[in-house]
Amino acid sequence: MAAFMKAVQTRTSMNGITKLFTNLSLTSSVIESPKRAFLRSTPTLHCAFIHLTSERRDLMEFFDDPKNWGKNEVRVGRSWKKDELRLKSNSDLHKLWFVLLKERNMLMTMEEACNNANEIFPNPERLNKVQDSMSNLESIVRERNRAYHLLETGQTGERPGKLVYNCLGLRFYYQMRQYSIPKFVNTKWYKTHLFGFGGYATRKFLRLYREQLWNKKRKARTRNKNRVAMLMRKFPNMDLEAVKEQFPDVDIEKTKASKRAKSHTVPV
Amino acid sequence: MRLTSSLLRRVGEWSKKYANLPDSYIERAMAQVYWKTPKKPNYLPRTIERKRFRFSIHRPWTSQFHRDNAPGKSHKFVHVEPIKDWNFFRGDRVEVLVGKDKGKQGIVKDIYQERNWIIVEGLNTKLECQKIGKKYPSIYMQQEQPLLVTSQVQLVDPSDMQATPVEWRFTEDGHRVRVSVRSGRIIPIPVSSQETIDYKLPQLYLEQAKDTTKADMEKITFEPALKTFEMDIMEKMDIKEDRVPKKFYWY
Numbered sequence: 001m002a003a004f005m006k007a008v009q010t011r012t013s014m015n016g017i018t019k020l021f022t023n024l025s026l027t028s029s030v031i032e033s034p035k036r037a038f039l040r041s042t043p044t045l046h047c048a049f050i051h052l053t054s055e056r057r058d059l060m061e062f063f064d065d066p067k068n069w070g071k072n073e074v075r076v077g078r079s080w081k082k083d084e085l086r087l088k089s090n091s092d093l094h095k096l097w098f099v100l101l102k103e104r105n106m107l108m109t110m111e112e113a114c115n116n117a118n119e120i121f122p123n124p125e126r127l128n129k130v131q132d133s134m135s136n137l138e139s140i141v142r143e144r145n146r147a148y149h150l151l152e153t154g155q156t157g158e159r160p161g162k163l164v165y166n167c168l169g170l171r172f173y174y175q176m177r178q179y180s181i182p183k184f185v186n187t188k189w190y191k192t193h194l195f196g197f198g199g200y201a202t203r204k205f206l207r208l209y210r211e212q213l214w215n216k217k218r219k220a221r222t223r224n225k226n227r228v229a230m231l232m233r234k235f236p237n238m239d240l241e242a243v244k245e246q247f248p249d250v251d252i253e254k255t256k257a258s259k260r261a262k263s264h265t266v267p268v
Numbered sequence: 269m270r271l272t273s274s275l276l277r278r279v280g281e282w283s284k285k286y287a288n289l290p291d292s293y294i295e296r297a298m299a300q301v302y303w304k305t306p307k308k309p310n311y312l313p314r315t316i317e318r319k320r321f322r323f324s325i326h327r328p329w330t331s332q333f334h335r336d337n338a339p340g341k342s343h344k345f346v347h348v349e350p351i352k353d354w355n356f357f358r359g360d361r362v363e364v365l366v367g368k369d370k371g372k373q374g375i376v377k378d379i380y381q382e383r384n385w386i387i388v389e390g391l392n393t394k395l396e397c398q399k400i401g402k403k404y405p406s407i408y409m410q411q412e413q414p415l416l417v418t419s420q421v422q423l424v425d426p427s428d429m430q431a432t433p434v435e436w437r438f439t440e441d442g443h444r445v446r447v448s449v450r451s452g453r454i455i456p457i458p459v460s461s462q463e464t465i466d467y468k469l470p471q472l473y474l475e476q477a478k479d480t481t482k483a484d485m486e487k488i489t490f491e492p493a494l495k496t497f498e499m500d501i502m503e504k505m506d507i508k509e510d511r512v513p514k515k516f517y518w519y
Contacts, residue, residue, distance in 0.1 A: 075466065077479040079290060089489040090500040125293035132290055145496045152494075160518050178516040189519070227347070235349045235418070242350040 061102070062109040074122045079132040085140045093137055100137070104130045169197040169206045224250050232261040279328055280381020282354055287327065288464035297329035300339060322346070323382035325414060348384055349418050353436050355446060356386050356417050359460030361424040363431035364415065367392050373424055377412070385414035386421065427453045 068074050085093065107127045114121035142158075149157025161175040174195070179186060228243055228250045240252055255261055279294055300318035305311035322343040326332035356362065360376045374388040393410040400406060415421045422431035425448040432448040434455060439445055446455045459469065467473040475481060493500065502509065 074478075075476045077466075077473070077476060078288075080480075084485055087486070087488045087490055089491060090495075090497050091504050092489050093497070094501050124297075125289050128290045128293035128296060132292060141497045145498075148494065148496045157496075176518045178518060180514060180516055182517050183519045186519075230347055231349065234347050238349055239352055242352040245352065246350040 062106055063113070064106055064110050068122070070119065071122050072120060074126070076123065076126055076129065079129040080136055082136050082140060085137055090141075090144070093141060097134070097137055100130050100134050104134070164195045165197055167194050167197050167202070169202050170209075221249060225255055226260065228252070228255050229258060229260040232256060233263045236263065278382070279323075280354075280379070282357065282379045283327075283381045285379075285461075286358065286464050287329070288466050289329065294329055298333075300337065302339070320345075323380065325378070325380060325385070325387070346383070348382070351384060351418065354381060354417075355423060355434050356421070357457055357461035358463060359458035360455075361426075362386070362388055362421045363424055364388060364391050364421055365431070366415075366420045369393075373429070378414075380414060383414065384417050386417055387412045387414055388421065423448075423455055425451055425453060426455060427451050 064074075080096075085096075088096070104127065107130065111121045111124065111127070146156050146158065149155060159175055161173050163171055164174045165171050179189070183189065224247045228247050231238060231243065232255065240256075243250075244252055279298075284291075284294060298321065301315055302318075303316040305314045307313075318337065318339070320343075321328070321337050323346075324333075324336060326336060356376055356379065358376055358379065361373055362376055363373045364370055369391040372391055374391040376386050377389040378387040380386070390410075390412065392413050392415055394413050395408050396411045398407045398409055423434050423446070424430065425432040427448070428451065430450070432450045434446045435449055436444055437447045439454075446457065447453070448455055462469055495503070501507075
């Protein structure tokens with residue numbers, strides 16, 4: 001009992017201390033330590049108990065530091081690159097993910113709040129920077145898991161899938177699902193998953209569909225050819241290798257000889 | 269077709285260099301989606317959006333660009349001469365070959381690769397009248413106009429300070445350099461070409477309050493172990509998984 005009382009006492013005193021600290025940091029503008037350093041560091045295990053972010057656990061965590069309110073500019077660095085994330089341990093990545101997630105929530109809330117208040121949301125590219133970092137982080141985690149599974153089982157360990165044809169004869173990537181019963185028992189699955197095609201109507205549809213695709217391709221080719229001809233007419237001293245690079249499917253020599261490529265002015 | 273449309277809406281590498289914005293943001297800021305199919309199985313993923321943009325001296329993420337490319341507004345197609353290598357960088361000394369400032373030399377201030385344009389500081393200007401309001405008198409300002417890199421400007425050879433055509437060659441060490449065709453002298457790429465709105469040079473970047481410190485970023489904490497990410501995290505957080513998963517089939 002005594003030990004329990006002691007623990008309660010220490011806890012209350014600790015609470016008092018933390019309150020004191022938060023008060024201090026709120027009042028004093030001399031201390032420059034950032035209260036909510038979100039992207040700051042990914043604390044490693046030995047210093048995991050040092051929190052740079054003040055633990056407020058209230059709705060205000062969804063908002064930015066009041067210092068940044070009404071500012072025209074909030075400067076931040078770039079997003080995390082994949083190569084930098086490869087240096088970090090799994091637990092660091094795990095922590096960084098939540099740091100980024102909190103930052104993203106904060107930015108989205110601030111964007112909404114700024115829109116509602118009819119104010120400028122400073123540096124909206126921050127959202128993209130956080131999202132880029134998060135997608136990079138996700139790909140690194142995936143990379144590590146793939147490596148483990150490939151080493152252990154010879155398979156990627158990811159959700160399997162395959163290219164199949166639907167009833168219209170269009171090919172798509174079917175992502176498989178997990179089922180508790182085997183395929184041959186699952187009669188309902190066979191009713192809803194009709195792969196493969198056949199019949200006169202489907203073949204007619206496919207013919208017309210392919211014609212459409214072909215027409216698009218043909219038009220693009222003609223467009224490019226005309227564009228090159230116009231370029232030749234407008235810029236007679238043009239670098240033809242650069243044209244070849246930009247329009248690889250156009251026959252440069254043939255286009256050059258064409259009537260369309262000739263200008264009515266005398267070349268200088 | 270998709271290739272052509274992506275070529276048309278591409279923002280040049282050197283035009284976006286100074287702003288130091290992520291590509292995904294530039295794409296988001298530029299996009300004008302009029303209709304997008306809902307994310308449901310009975311819809312094919314289709315979008316109706318603006319494909320042809322008019323690039324001018326306004327950057328794609330600015331409101332002026334949006335005004336230029338307002339919905340329903342169409343422009344005459346602009347033919348842009350393809351160039352193999354971009355030769356003009358911020359801070360380069362160039363000579364103007366046309367216009368009222370013909371023969372004068374200046375420093376490259378802005379690059380617009382989508383139109384093959386550069387703006388030379390203080391040269392090729394136009395008087396522009398800026399009206400502030402009825403109460404106040406309007407202001408006349410000298411505004412630099414863009415110049416075509418293919419015909420209207422040339423780089424200056426540092427050996428004799430004369431305009432010269434350039435080409436890219438390799439040095440003995442394998443570095444790719446710009447060389448003056450006339451004198452064969454290397455024209456170094458200026459340091460200010462690396463400048464962005466955030467820093468003069470990448471190594472001179474001042475860390476901001478929200479940034480990860482360089483030391484923290486460079487610290488190697490990864491230790492290879494025969495575990496998946498989830499296994500490692502569960503071990504670190506003392507989570508024991510004793511449930512046996514049911515047998516399942518993938519199909």
